[in-house]
Amino acid sequence: MTYVDPGLALARRVRDDLEAHVARHGEPPKAIYLGNHGLFALGRSVEHVLQITAMAVKASQVLAGALAAGGATPLSDADADRIDTRLDEHYRRGRLEGAGDG
Numbered sequence: 001m002t003y004v005d006p007g008l009a010l011a012r013r014v015r016d017d018l019e020a021h022v023a024r025h026g027e028p029p030k031a032i033y034l035g036n037h038g039l040f041a042l043g044r045s046v047e048h049v050l051q052i053t054a055m056a057v058k059a060s061q062v063l064a065g066a067l068a069a070g071g072a073t074p075l076s077d078a079d080a081d082r083i084d085t086r087l088d089e090h091y092r093r094g095r096l097e098g099a100g101d102g
Contacts, residue, residue: 001035010037031056048097 004013014032022028030052032040039056043049066072075083083089 003036006037010034014040051096 004010014034018028018032028042030042032042033056034040039053041049041052041056043052063072
């Protein structure tokens with residue numbers, strides 16, 4: 001990962017990386033983490049974006065706890081892809097997304 005200055009250069013980099021992600025996965029990510037700039041949460045509604053942001057905060061708290069306890073072990077790309085395609089994971093996401101639409 002390389003640093004990209006804020007402004008047009010960063011916007012172009014995000015656009016290019018987003019297009020590459022959509023080409024690979026068929027849909028945009030729900031969150032884009034900008035290492036030195038913050039977080040973009042991408043959702044269909046304000047409620048959906050707030051849910052994504054809340055999950056990002058929760059994940060950061062879990063990671064901070066793991067690092068304080070000696071370190072975190074990330075999933076391999078293969079394991080993350082496998083989990084991403086599980087039926088129970090799709091069901092869970094649908095339930096979470098539906099919870100904020102009312």
